[in-house]
Amino acid sequence: MKRPHITLDQKHQIAGILEIACKELEITETQFNDAEQKYTSVGNWLSDSGFILLSSSSIYPQGSIKLGTTVKPLSQEEFDVDLICHIPYGANFDPADINNLVGNRLKEKTTYANLLTPLNRGWRIDYANEFHLDITPVINNPQCRNDGVLVPDKELKTWKPSNPKGYAAWFDTYSKIQPAYIQRFNESNFFAKDMEPLPEQQPIKGVLRRAVQLLKRHRDLYFQDKSDGVKKCAPISVIITTLASHAYRKQVEQGIHDNDLDLLLGVINSMPNFIESYSVGDKNYYHVMNPTTLGNNNETENFAEKWNTHPERATWFNIWHAEAINSIKDLIYGEISGLDSLGHQLSSIIGDKVSKRVLENYSGIINKGRKNSLLGMGVTGGIAVDASRKIKANTFFGK
Amino acid sequence: MATYRQPPISVAQQYYSLNKGIPGQGKLTHKNLIWEYAIQPTPLSRKYSLLLKYNLNKSPEVCVISPDINLLADNKIIPHLYDQDKARLCLYLPSSGQWNKNMLLINTIIPWSSLWLFFFEEWLYSGEWKGGGKHPPLTSKD
Numbered sequence: 001m002k003r004p005h006i007t008l009d010q011k012h013q014i015a016g017i018l019e020i021a022c023k024e025l026e027i028t029e030t031q032f033n034d035a036e037q038k039y040t041s042v043g044n045w046l047s048d049s050g051f052i053l054l055s056s057s058s059i060y061p062q063g064s065i066k067l068g069t070t071v072k073p074l075s076q077e078e079f080d081v082d083l084i085c086h087i088p089y090g091a092n093f094d095p096a097d098i099n100n101l102v103g104n105r106l107k108e109k110t111t112y113a114n115l116l117t118p119l120n121r122g123w124r125i126d127y128a129n130e131f132h133l134d135i136t137p138v139i140n141n142p143q144c145r146n147d148g149v150l151v152p153d154k155e156l157k158t159w160k161p162s163n164p165k166g167y168a169a170w171f172d173t174y175s176k177i178q179p180a181y182i183q184r185f186n187e188s189n190f191f192a193k194d195m196e197p198l199p200e201q202q203p204i205k206g207v208l209r210r211a212v213q214l215l216k217r218h219r220d221l222y223f224q225d226k227s228d229g230v231k232k233c234a235p236i237s238v239i240i241t242t243l244a245s246h247a248y249r250k251q252v253e254q255g256i257h258d259n260d261l262d263l264l265l266g267v268i269n270s271m272p273n274f275i276e277s278y279s280v281g282d283k284n285y286y287h288v289m290n291p292t293t294l295g296n297n298n299e300t301e302n303f304a305e306k307w308n309t310h311p312e313r314a315t316w317f318n319i320w321h322a323e324a325i326n327s328i329k330d331l332i333y334g335e336i337s338g339l340d341s342l343g344h345q346l347s348s349i350i351g352d353k354v355s356k357r358v359l360e361n362y363s364g365i366i367n368k369g370r371k372n373s374l375l376g377m378g379v380t381g382g383i384a385v386d387a388s389r390k391i392k393a394n395t396f397f398g399k
Numbered sequence: 400m401a402t403y404r405q406p407p408i409s410v411a412q413q414y415y416s417l418n419k420g421i422p423g424q425g426k427l428t429h430k431n432l433i434w435e436y437a438i439q440p441t442p443l444s445r446k447y448s449l450l451l452k453y454n455l456n457k458s459p460e461v462c463v464i465s466p467d468i469n470l471l472a473d474n475k476i477i478p479h480l481y482d483q484d485k486a487r488l489c490l491y492l493p494s495s496g497q498w499n500k501n502m503l504l505i506n507t508i509i510p511w512s513s514l515w516l517f518f519f520e521e522w523l524y525s526g527e528w529k530g531g532g533k534h535p536p537l538t539s540k541d
Contacts (some may be wrong), residue, residue, distance in 0.1 A: 007442060338444055
């Protein structure tokens, strides 16, 4: 299914378009700053409380907002901003008590009380149409050598080991491992030497983060029309993130890639290799371990824990994963003729709405170049940023 | 004070610069030139064949020969065409000075046709023309 003669220039263009796509998918800087300001205020409100337990608390982000892998929700819903409320000395209390302590303090302030809803473990402050702050209270985990914490289980009965801060640091370290490429995007047959192709002059920024974002988006789209039972089987983001991280590290360490699209595909392809599984009798067990919770069995966190009680989740992971690979392979190696067909391929990964916005952004980049007379024309009529020969501004006329 | 008027670039000079500037083939007579050329606006765009006709008494005329853009458009009305059937492109604002006979076709009309095709493919996908432009008043011809 390799596209015959797919050129480096074509790969570069696809990479540039995926880069625009991921930027389009993630939380905007304005939204992020707004969320940061709001959760800092929440943190201050909690620590200003008279309660000793709360006065030593701190609030920090976890999950995609911390990892830089946010993905716009599909419909009108707001961004998830996942937060940890760390209460260091809560070890002698039940999760439900700690949870109530946080909730009661939030209810003391009318602004929060009006926006507050209880979650399974923690509280949500909902800023309609923008984002919601999901606050999970945690306490120190004295057993963990890795500065881990304990989070309430779903029923708020016991504490379970986790390590959001450690996980974020681990992910960050992996994402910074630099890949080596054979082909460079400035070796072009399409553009002259002094030309810079559009839309992007740089290859994908951070293949690991971009891989995670694209996969999460594809998952959201893939499961949205499934039955409620199947929807529950959608792989959780932390499983996707963890598997992609392992795969990324292995791919990069294994050697040199032609370019970042090949690396991206290699990462996505090899993710299932990092699911540990074994059988006892006719039952399969799955492990996707949190790499930052150390210790004995009851001190570690298995992100795929639910797969062991709901084995259909493992099956749906595989079905979805195969589908995701197909969509991405189609985009990279499939038959593309024309930007319109590229748009259609792209929409099978990120959806129609965002795909249209991506091509709109691409047009915007071209129009900006036209307006500022930065464009030139390559040997086969290709449009590029050209330092020497400029295309004069024009106005398309006619019906 | 006499106003100096630059003489127009001759069709022969135009032909020479086209020949040097963009792969294609053409024909040059005393007053007319035609140039058939291939353009691919971006590496993932289609490759188009276009025909440019020009003489000093007329505006340059560019038509898409292949692929059939009306077929690609599923016979929807394509924006910024002078002539839907001939697939003749509207590339600049007439009488605005954007183009005049002192300009080289290779630096103006040819790259504008590439831009037109870029926005055409985007239009095929989105249904909106993102390239900007003006529409002629209903009474105007050409």
